[in-house]
Amino acid sequence: MLGSMSVFFMSCYKLPKAITHKLLCFQRDFWWNHSETDSKMVFLAWSHICKPKDMGGLGFKDPEKVNNAFLAKVAWRFLTNKDSFWNLFYPHEFAAILKIRLPAAPAPDKLLWLKTKTGEFSIKSVYRSITQAEPSSSGLVEDNFDWSKFWKIRGISPRVHLFLWRLLHNALALKANISKHTSHTDSTCLFCFSHEETADHLFLHCFVVKQIWFSSPIGLCIDTPDLPYTLVGLFNFWLASSEATEVFKLGCALVWCIWKARNQALFDNIAVQIDEVVKAASSLYIEHSSTTTLATRSVSSFTSQQSSSNWIPPPLGSIKINVDGATLDCSIAAGIVARNSTGDFLEGHCFFDEEWLGVNGAIKVEARAFLKGLELAQALQTPSLILEEV
C-alpha cells in the first residue's frame, strides 16, 4: 500500500532523501523484524538485499533508486521527443552531428536504450544498472555463483531456500559473526567445544558434522586432503551439475537440520544426535520431493561417483560397507554406509559418544566402526561382503 502510494509521486518528482530513507527504514525493519525500540544485529548490508535475485539479493526495491529509475523514464521521453531532442545540443555539437555519414538506404533516426536487448527503454533496466554498479558486500559467496539457477530449483521448502541464501551470505547469527559486533562473547562451537563457530566450521568441518555428512545418503567424506571443501564451493559445484540437483536439495535439508540441532543445543541445552539430524534431513527432503524414489537413486549414484572419487564399487551381487571413525578429547563418532555394485545407497548408521573415557581413542573408534559395519552386514544378510575403511 505504502509502495503504490509512493510510486505515483516517484514517477513525477524527485523525493527528498529524508522521505526515501524513511521508506527504506519501513522495509528494512519489517524484513529484520525490528521495532523502533529494537537495536538488533544485522549481518548483511541492506544494499545487498536490495540487489535483484539473480545477482544474489532478494529483489527488495531501494526507494531512492526506484525514484531515480522513474525520473530516467521522464528524461527518456524528453529525449525521444523529436522537438525537444535537438534543444539539448550546442550549435557546434549540432554541426558535428550533421556531418555524420548517413547509410546508403535511408532509415529514420531512432534513439536506442542500450541497457535492454530490444533497445526499448525500461525502468527495470535502469534500476538494475544502478544496483549493478554497487560493490558486493556479501560474506562467503563468490561473484560467479549462479543465483538465477539457485532460485529456480524446486522441491525445497521456501523457508529452507531462504535459510541457505542467508547461510551462503554469511548472514546467520553464528557465534563468530556475533563476536565481531560485541566484545567478550564466547564464540566456541556447541558441538565440539574446541573451534570457533564459523559457517564453514559448523556446517562442514566440525568433527560432529563430518559424521552427519558421511552417514547421510550423500555419503560425503569431508576429509579429502587435496579437495578443501567450503560451503559455497560445495553448493556451487552441485548447482553447476544438472545431475546433482537432488544432492543439492538434500544438502539444503542437511544444513537446515544442522542449524536446528545447533539452536536446540544453544537454547534448550539438548545435545546433538547425529542419527536424528540425518533422519530429520532425509524426511524433510522426501517431504518436499515429488519424485522420491528416482531422487534417492540419483543422490546415491551421483555421490558415489563425485564425492568418493577413489571409491570402487563391489562386484555384482556384493555389498560394500565403508566405515570411518573420528575422535576428539572425550568424544568419539563413527559413520557406516552400505552400497551395492551400482553405487546405490542401501543403508547408513552412525554413532556418537561425547562422554567416552577410554584411551587410544583413534584405534578404539576404528574398531567400533568396524563392529558396527559387521552388525549392519549381518542385518543386510548379504552373501558377499566387502568391509573397508574410507
Ligand SMILES: [Zn+2]
Ligand atoms: Zn565444532
